[in-house]
Amino acid sequence: MTVLDSTWEGNLNELKGLVSERALSGETMVLNMGPQHPSTHGVLRLLLELDGENIVNCVPDIGYLHTGIEKNMESKRYEQAITMTDRMDYLSPMGNNLVYCLAMEKLIDLDVPPRAQTIRVLLAELTRINSHLVWLGTHALDIGAMSVFLYCFREREKILDIFELVSGQRMMSTYFRPGGIWRDVPAEFEPAVRDFLDYFPAKIDDYERLLTNNPLWLDRTQGIGFMSADDAIRLGCTGPTLRGSGVNWDIRKALPYSGYENFEFDVPTGQHGDVYDRYFVRIQEMRQSLRIVRQALDNLSDGPVRSNNRKYVPPPRSELGTSMEAVIHHFKLWTEGFRPPKGEVYVRIESPRGELGCFLASDGSPKPWRVHFRTPSFVHLSALPFLAKDHLIADLVAIIGSIDIVLGDCDR
Amino acid sequence: MAQVNPIAVLQTAFPEAVTDVQTFRDETTALVDAAYIVDICRFCRDTEELGFNLLSDITGIDYHPQQPRFAVAYHLYSLIHNQSLRLKVLLPDDDPTVASVTGVYPAANWFEREIFDLMGITFTDHPDLRRLLMPEDWDGHPLRKDYPLGYETVQFSFNFDEVDKHKPYAKE
Numbered sequence A: 001m002t003v004l005d006s007t008w009e010g011n012l013n014e015l016k017g018l019v020s021e022r023a024l025s026g027e028t029m030v031l032n033m034g035p036q037h038p039s040t041h042g043v044l045r046l047l048l049e050l051d052g053e054n055i056v057n058c059v060p061d062i063g064y065l066h067t068g069i070e071k072n073m074e075s076k077r078y079e080q081a082i083t084m085t086d087r088m089d090y091l092s093p094m095g096n097n098l099v100y101c102l103a104m105e106k107l108i109d110l111d112v113p114p115r116a117q118t119i120r121v122l123l124a125e126l127t128r129i130n131s132h133l134v135w136l137g138t139h140a141l142d143i144g145a146m147s148v149f150l151y152c153f154r155e156r157e158k159i160l161d162i163f164e165l166v167s168g169q170r171m172m173s174t175y176f177r178p179g180g181i182w183r184d185v186p187a188e189f190e191p192a193v194r195d196f197l198d199y200f201p202a203k204i205d206d207y208e209r210l211l212t213n214n215p216l217w218l219d220r221t222q223g224i225g226f227m228s229a230d231d232a233i234r235l236g237c238t239g240p241t242l243r244g245s246g247v248n249w250d251i252r253k254a255l256p257y258s259g260y261e262n263f264e265f266d267v268p269t270g271q272h273g274d275v276y277d278r279y280f281v282r283i284q285e286m287r288q289s290l291r292i293v294r295q296a297l298d299n300l301s302d303g304p305v306r307s308n309n310r311k312y313v314p315p316p317r318s319e320l321g322t323s324m325e326a327v328i329h330h331f332k333l334w335t336e337g338f339r340p341p342k343g344e345v346y347v348r349i350e351s352p353r354g355e356l357g358c359f360l361a362s363d364g365s366p367k368p369w370r371v372h373f374r375t376p377s378f379v380h381l382s383a384l385p386f387l388a389k390d391h392l393i394a395d396l397v398a399i400i401g402s403i404d405i406v407l408g409d410c411d412r
Numbered sequence B: 001m002a003q004v005n006p007i008a009v010l011q012t013a014f015p016e017a018v019t020d021v022q023t024f025r026d027e028t029t030a031l032v033d034a035a036y037i038v039d040i041c042r043f044c045r046d047t048e049e050l051g052f053n054l055l056s057d058i059t060g061i062d063y064h065p066q067q068p069r070f071a072v073a074y075h076l077y078s079l080i081h082n083q084s085l086r087l088k089v090l091l092p093d094d095d096p097t098v099a100s101v102t103g104v105y106p107a108a109n110w111f112e113r114e115i116f117d118l119m120g121i122t123f124t125d126h127p128d129l130r131r132l133l134m135p136e137d138w139d140g141h142p143l144r145k146d147y148p149l150g151y152e153t154v155q156f157s158f159n160f161d162e163v164d165k166h167k168p169y170a171k172e
Helices: A069-073 A082-086 A093-108 A114-143 A146-167 A189-211 A215-221 A229-234 A239-244 A275-298 A317-321 A324-335 A376-382 A384-388 A393-402 A407-411 B006-013 B034-046 B108-119 B157-165
Strands: A029-033 A045-051 A054-061 A343-351 A354-362 A370-374 B018-024 B027-032 B054-062 B070-078 B083-091 B097-099 B122-124
Touching (some): A054 A384, A054 A393, A069 A082, A069 A370, A082 A093, A093 A343, A114 A275, A114 A393, A189 A275, A215 A275, A229 A239, A239 A354, A343 B018, A343 B027, A343 B054, A343 B083, A354 A376, A354 B054, A354 B070, A370 B054, A376 A384, A376 B108, B006 B027, B006 B034, B006 B083, B027 B034, B034 B070, B034 B083, B034 B097, B083 B097, B108 B122
Parallel strands (some): B027 B083
Antiparallel strands (some): A029 A045, A045 A054, A343 A354, A354 A370, B054 B070, B070 B083
16 A cells, blocks of 8 residues: 655645545545535534545544634633623523623622523523524525525524614623623513514424425435434533433533523423434424523513622612712722632533533632633534544535534634 | 432542542532542443533643642533532643543543643543644643733834734744
């Protein structure tokens, strides 16, 4: 067997260990997919070793969207760093805010008023629907069902309008703050969400009519990208990807946070662990999210939306004119920031994609010593070689869609 | 099955490996000897009353200028008993090396590559220890505390060459 020393621009020997010996001798083909590819959901590069159209090996290459968010956060004060979390998983900004705020609150043992918790849950569930809509649209588009994409983005606009209503921003909202939320929701918020609740269920039926029993859809998704429950746990899969394999584990149920224990909802699970089941789980999740949103809206109590702990939460603007103490707190918080006690916490939430974890280490200074995000896309992408093995290259596109990756979430 | 205290079980099984136990905000951290990490992980996964079958996360921490400087924290979770545990190993400044747990938890593969890449901690017996996020030819490990955050002096026409001379290009 002759091993080429150099090819058109690289050294083939560098591929040793990544692809099989057959590729080095030229028996199988090594193909580069991405990083600019319409169906890799962002800047993901895959190195594929192909035998005909069959995938022998798949080597993901990430880092094209690495922006050093974890390093950057170490140089910002706790509250300033929230803005960076929006930019990780850009389809689920509220979820990222939530996990970081929960980590801060756990670190400093800060209370969150019930109204703020309910609004957080409500918006987190709307974010889940928003993220699932983009996933459904792009996933269907990859497989060839174009119209679903247009419908999904039409409905997503309504959710983004609600985000804009509360935070002034459609996507990078930075709405959750330690101890509560930035400010109370406006009066138009409730009717807007009620409108969406009336409008949206029929739209999910529409998507299902287009896809769920569509023979082409079934052909492309059933039996593809199979993963058993044991393999899913072994590879660290969480969220809908794990539940598609039949494991009933939802962090909202198992380790409730932000008052999820007060809500009634079901956890949909699949049976076979293929692309179709993961699709089905996410569709059902949208319906469950609507249930949660409805309950949250019905149970929305009056009251403050931010904690009263002035060591960590700035006083309202109105107090600044009358209270010297408020001025001092305001000044201290905006010039120096707050100082949490020394310690390390790990908080996990159920993001639309799976377990989103935040490890936060404090050394007692106003800036976090170390922030680490355990992001679901990162873990799911590391399971891709296992899922893609021995599939056709056309099925790879369906598999990438079914694990619902966001590269911003993956690379951070 | 009744819930057991994982720390007590670990201390009975590895009396010499568990060096310290810390509890902060209801989170238990077991500081363990780096030489035992693979055995302990395998024990945590396979022992029935522990059942830590999901590896949630591995992260590296740089305590510079403290000694020992580095730490690797393993966040284990048990789907069976719904409890979590953090294992932590401390590593010295010179040659921070710990055995890879990919043999026990395949999910550790990319976590360890990320830490190797950004923190410069070597994992022995890892199947594919390459840089993950940074370019292959990158110098240094960005998440280390002695690695500067990096900024660029604004270039104007009068100082263009001067600034360009000091620019930190990756290749150098």
